Structure formats: structure tokens, C-alpha cells
Amino acid sequence: MNLDEKERRLEAILKESDSAVVAFSGGVDSSYLAWKTYGILGGRMIAATAESASTPLHQRRLVARVIGDYGIPHRVFQSWEMDIEEYLNNDAERCFYCKDEICSKLRTIAAETGFAVVLDGSNADDLGDYRPGRKAVLKHGVRSPLMEAGLTKNDIRELSRRAGLPTADEPASACLATRLPYGVKITAEKLQLVDRCEEFLREAGFSVFRVRHHETLARIEFGSEDLKRALNPETAAKLASAFKNFGYQFVTLDLEGYRMGSANEVLSDQEKQKFT
Helix, strand or coil, X not given: CCHHHHHXXXXXXXXXXXXXXXXXXXXXXXXXXXXXXXXXXXXXXXEEEXXXXXXXXXXXXHHHHHHHHHCCCEEEEECCHHHCHHHHHCCCCHHHHHHHXXXXXXXXXXXXXXXXXXXXXCCHHHHHCCCCHHHHHHHCCCECHHHHCCCCHHHXXXXXXXXXXXXXXXXXXXXXXXXXXXXXXXXXXHHHHHHHXXXXXXXXXXXXXXXXXXXXXXXXXXXXXXXXXXXXXXXXXXXXXXXXXXXXXXXXXXXXXXXXXXXXXXXXXXXXXXXX
């Protein structure tokens, strides 16, 4: 299918639902899904946003902007993955425990509002990656209309540009826990430290990056253009000084640069197959 055909397929899927709760993080995929669902269902939908210690400040700002710009019905709820020991232990199944908590809360909102279905922003590209959270989505009967319509991340960016959404070219986002390698215990303090460092990079004019937390060491992944800038000796010295002031003892630049799912590079094929 071409992009127009995929979009029509998405519209048909959304029209099948009398009403919907849309999981809304403020990222590219969920913003487009929330906007599109609102356009079709109107007041018979609500965008629901989970907040916790693992939610980046930048993501909260994106949520507020999209909701403010388009007047989409919205609810914020607290997710309590930080109370789940298996989540805090941060093994390869971490995302399952978080998504299980969030999907459970979304189901509760659907029951309270009387809305028929819960939708999430998973796209067709997500089928080819290690996504333990996908098991929780299926467990709770959450539908993924973008995935069902065959829409990829690039498709969604293009449709978002056509719609004029401010998230169209927003770099990929993920919860702060993804910055901690598997096996590193998750704490609110570590998540806050990563968030402060990433806010510093954003304010310094960098656009594509991740701060990977290795206890006393920060490993920074930059997109190709940002990496060129970061490798300048004067810029690198400023980054090292700032990150040490935040609390790190050592600061490194990852020469491979930013890539999605780099934390999964340490997993064996057998471990990945468990949740794919």
C-alpha cells in the first residue's frame, strides 16, 4: 500500500471503534494517533498520559504543547512501575513490567469512562525490534492501529508533516529507564541525573542524543551531526565539565553515535526471542 492507502486503512480502523482511550506520550507516533483519533471520534476519545519518575521533562513539555494546540481531551495518570521490584532490578524484561502497569491503568480509565477500546502508538517498525513491552500490550487487549495499518515511523512523520503537527521531526523518545544498561539498579536519583544531563544537551543546541548511565560514567551517544560538534576539543571539555558538575566522575563520547536500542546489543538472540 502507498501512504494514502495506509492512511485510509487507519481511518477505517479508527471508525470501527465507537470510543477510545489513546495512550499518549507526546512522541511522534502517539501524537499523530491522538490527533487522528480525535479528528474521527471527537469527544468520544481521550488521550491518557502516564507520568512517573521515568518520564523525561522534555516529553512532558511535548504532551502539554500538543494538547494545548489541538484541544484534545486529556487525562494524566500516575504509573507506579517504581514500586515494582522486577522493574527496578532492570533485567531484559524491564519494559514488560512498566508497560503492564501502564496498560492496566489505561484499562481502568476505559472502564471508568465507558470507552470501548484502548489504543497505543506502536508502529510497523516495532515488529522488527526487541520489544518486551509488546507482550503487555497484547495481554491487555490494547490495539495498535498504526501497526495494523502498516504505517512505519517514516510514514507517520510524513503524515504528521501534512497535518502540521509540531512532533513531525521530533527525535525518537523513550522513558529514562532505557538510559540504564540492563543489570544497573533503577532509582529515581539516577533517572533524575540522566534527565538533567539531557536537558543540558538540549539547551546547548544538540538535537539527537542519549545519555547512557553507567554508574560513575556517562556515555553520550550523539547523532552524526551532533557528534561532529561534540568531538571539537573545546566543546568536549565543556561537556565533561558540566557532566562532572552534575555528579559523574567520567564522561565519554560513544564513537558509534546514537542508535535506537543500543542497550539491546548485549542480549543474545535467545534472550531477544523470548519477547518477540
